[in-house]
Amino acid sequence: MKIREALIEDFDEIWPIFHEIVSAGETYAYPQETTKEQALKIWIETPRKTYVFVDGSQILGTYYIKTNQAGPGSHVCNCGYMVSSKARSKGLATAMCQHSQEQAIKLGYKAMQFNFVASSNQWAVRLWSKLGFDTVGHLPKAFNHPKKGYVDALVMYKWLQT
C-alpha cells in the first residue's frame, strides 16, 4: 500500500470513487450531477497536485492539494480526500491526511484549511479534530444536505509549521 502522485491514466479508477461520493450530495460542495469531464477538471486539472492511495494496482483513495487563496492567502493550502466505499474504516483518510500535511510543508505551505465541512459529517469532523485541526468557523445553514436540509458547515484549520 502506498500513496503516490496521480497520473492522468488513473482517472478512470478515480471517477467511480468521486461519483459515488459526490452524487450522494452529503459531503462535497460539488453538484450531485457533476459529470466525469467536470470531475477531471475539479480533481486532477485544477489542483496543484493530486495523489492516489493504491493497494497493489487498485486505487482505493485519492486526495488533492491546492492553494486556498491567492496573493496574501497563498501560504494556506486546501485539501479534499475521498475513500472508496470498499475501503472505509481502514485508516486511509488518516494516512492521506498525514501524507498531505507532509506534502504541504514540502510545497511551502504554512497552514491547511478545510473550507466547507458539513457539520452532519461527524465522522470527518472527529477525524480532522483528532489530526490537529481546529474548528475556526461555523457557517449557519450553509450546507444543503439532501436528507437533513440546511445544516451548518464548519471551517477547519491547522497551522503546519511550528
Next chain:
Amino acid sequence: MKIREALIEDFDEIWPIFHEIVSAGETYAYPQETTKEQALKIWIETPRKTYVFVDGSQILGTYYIKTNQAGPGSHVCNCGYMVSSKARSKGLATAMCQHSQEQAIKLGYKAMQFNFVASSNQWAVRLWSKLGFDTVGHLPKAFNHPKKGYVDALVMYKWLQT
C-alpha cells in the same frame, strides 16, 4: 448616482480601481502583481454578475456577486466591493453592499458570505458588522499583510432571507 450592471466596455475604468487596491496587497486575496487581463477574468468573466457605481459617466465603485460554493453550498453567494480612492468615505461601500443583498435575493441566494476579510481592515469589519454580517470564522495568521505580516482573516456571513 446609480448602480448598474457592468458592461465589458467599463473595464478600462474599473481596472485603475482594481489595480490600486490589489497592488497594495492589504485587503484582497489576489496577487499584488495581478495583470489587467487576469483582473478582467477575476472581476468580470468569472463572477455571476458585476456592477458599477456611477456618478454621471464616471465609475467610482464596483462589486461582483458569485456563488460561493457549488452543489450543497450554492444557496450562499459571495461578493467583493471596490471603491476608488477618489470616492472613499462617501457611503459607496454601504450603498453597494445594500444593493448586492437585494440582487442576491433576486438571484435566489439565501445568504451572503465574505470568505477572507483581513482582520487589519477594521474599517471593512466595522462596516460589514453594521450591515448585519456576523463574524462566523477566525482564520489564524491566514492573511499575509505586506506591512503587518501574518494577520488573522475573518469569515463574515449574513442570512438574507427572513
